[in-house]
Amino acid sequence: MTKPEILITTKKSILKGLDQAHSTYRIIALTRNQERVIYDYINSSDEIELEYQPTVLSVKKFFFPQDEIILDYTVEGKVTPRIEAENLVLFGVRPCDLNGIKILDEAFAESHGDPNYLSRREKSIVIGIDCQKVCDKDAFCYKVDSNEAKGGFDIMLYDLEDRYVIQVASAKGQKFLERYFETTPGLPSDLEKALAKKKEGFKGLEPFKNLEKFPEIFEKNKDHPVWEEEGSRCLSCGSCIMVCPTCYCFDVADELALNLKKGQRMRRWDACMLSAFAEVAGGENFRPTAKERLHHRIDRKFNFLMAKHGQAVCVGCGRCVRACLADISPKVIAEKITGK
Amino acid sequence: MxxxxxxxxxxxxxxxxxxxxxxxxxxxxxxxxxxxxxxxxxxxxxxxxxxxxxxxxxxxxxxxxxxxxxxxxxxxxxxxxxxxxxxxxxxxxxxxxxxxxxxxxxxxxxxxxxxxxxxxxxxxxxxxxxxxxxxxxxxxxxxxxxxxxxxxLGKTPDIPTYPVCVECKRNENVCVYEKGIQCLGPVIRAGCNARCPSNGGYCFGCRGLIPEPNINSQQDIMQKYGLTYEKMLEKFKLFLQRNQEIFGDDQ
The missing domain is CATH 3.40.50.700 (NADH:ubiquinone oxidoreductase-like, 20kDa subunit)
Structure with missing residues (x-):
């Protein structure tokens, strides 16, 4: 990231710019859909909800959809890969989800890279909006040092009443900004003002004291009673994983057409909390109990993947806490193991 | 052939x-x-x-x-x-x-x-x-x-072993429990694309229990969300009468 230049724009100009961009990009924003507020495609900036309300799913679904066809095949052996990416603008993504995107970017870029995910990211412009307060009682972004975006965005907006302070983080963000948003130069004090408001909003909400040491601490607590206490209530329903902005496991299955002549290779979200996830041919299951599965999931967030990504892989968005009918929370587990 | x-x-x-x-x-x-x-x-x-x-x-x-x-x-x-x-x-x-x-x-x-x-x-x-x-x-x-x-093709049919919750979340439904409705989704086999909860209803359990349902936790949840034990059993009655863990052996 180059040294950020500070720019100012009005909220009106941003909304107008999005409407103009609509002819070239599909626009995604927080919007009302029946009884829910979700990230969805919009046709006009009038449909945007600027005030954040927690959504069931994160913006992950636009880069790594619930289901996708990754190739078509015929029984004669003709194989055609499918990569479907379109020009997208994701507007109003909050820091938790931006950190989620950053983690997914790292995960999907590994080894040969995942062409489907990466091409969608390549063709997208992510516009973040910083949070100035915690969104509800279940969110705990501040506990895992995730209430500020460490990456995952092209343009970041900081709320300054009827204006935004803008920071640009990528060349494609810069190009988009120049094309669609009217800006005026800003001062470092403008950004400081927005950040001061954030500081006020998060006053007294501190990260876990020993957050950096989590991988080490979780490694030492493999037999902690919390795994049984929390795991015994777990329904193994997979809800926590479905809603998680950083879970990226998937299953791949060939779906042969009924005429047995051609087929499609599908990939769909999978979940390590589901009983069949670690089941292999012959029926052996490497994680047969909910307790082991919960331990594994939390270890991915706070132990081995955290060590790999250099940040907690739980971004504290609170979605799994809201979704869990049995009231199982990574925050509570971390508190029981590491202290408040 | x-x-x-x-x-x-x-x-x-x-x-x-x-x-x-x-x-x-x-x-x-x-x-x-x-x-x-x-x-x-x-x-x-x-x-x-x-x-x-x-x-x-x-x-x-x-x-x-x-x-x-x-x-x-x-x-x-x-x-x-x-x-x-x-x-x-x-x-x-x-x-x-x-x-x-x-x-x-x-x-x-x-x-x-x-x-x-x-x-x-x-x-x-x-x-x-x-x-x-x-x-x-x-x-x-x-x-x-x-x-x-x-x-x-001689393959084992691929019927989901996971519960309806998976499909509700994938469809980004608001959980029916949040609307004050008790649902059997957490212990019932998916594969219906959460048809009932996605269309204003709740899961009655017609596809039967998943292979390893956590019935105790499901019962705790239904009672936490306001059902008496008897009312909760009423919900299980429609499709799960043959389940001995819930209704005992009637033979």
């Missing part, structure tokens, strides 16, 4: 699952008959076959005389597939099992309670070995086609 011979049979049921099985687009029907030979299907044809590769059986066993007929089907067929909730888990036919025979025969036929033969409603798997099942009330046509295709 000759096509596998397939037949359909029914016991106590509404025959709706068989209807779903042939509720096909013309192209699907042609594809289906290009891979299987349907030799017996009372709802769709008059011929009968002899030896069978796959027997789809709809309906619950509710009379002693059904047992012989079911066993004969088993003898004729290489594979027996339970078609739908009545066959797989005894379905709503098993609601009568909550009453004594005297009570329900009196209620239904007050003029002549002993006119018809009837006994405890059972799933076919309680009588014979079942090789595969297609859950639901009614079944999903797409799932029927997938299972049939897999059986023809």
């Amino acid at each position: 000759s096509k596998p011979k397939v037949a359909f049979f029914d016991f106590a049921c509404c025959e709706g699952c068989q209807l779903c099985a042939i509720d096909l687009e013309p192209e699907q029907l042609l594809d289906l008959v290009s891979v299987v030979d349907i030799v017996e299907f009372r709802e769709a044809m008059s011929e009968t076959g002899d030896q069978l590769d796959i027997a789809f059986v709809e309906g619950s066993i509710t009379r002693d005389s059904d047992i012989d007929r079911l066993k004969k089907i088993r003898e004729r067929a290489k594979l027996v597939v339970a078609l739908g909730a009545c066959s797989m888990i005894a379905g709503i036919n098993a609601l009568k099992n909550f009453q004594t025979k005297a009570e329900y025969t009196q209620a239904v036929y007050p003029e002549d309670p002993n006119k018809y033969e009837t006994t405890t409603a059972k799933a076919i798997g309680e009588i014979i070995q079942v090789d595969a099942f297609i859950p639901g009330c009614p079944i999903d046509t797409g799932e029927f086609l997938r299972v049939t295709k897999n059986l023809v």
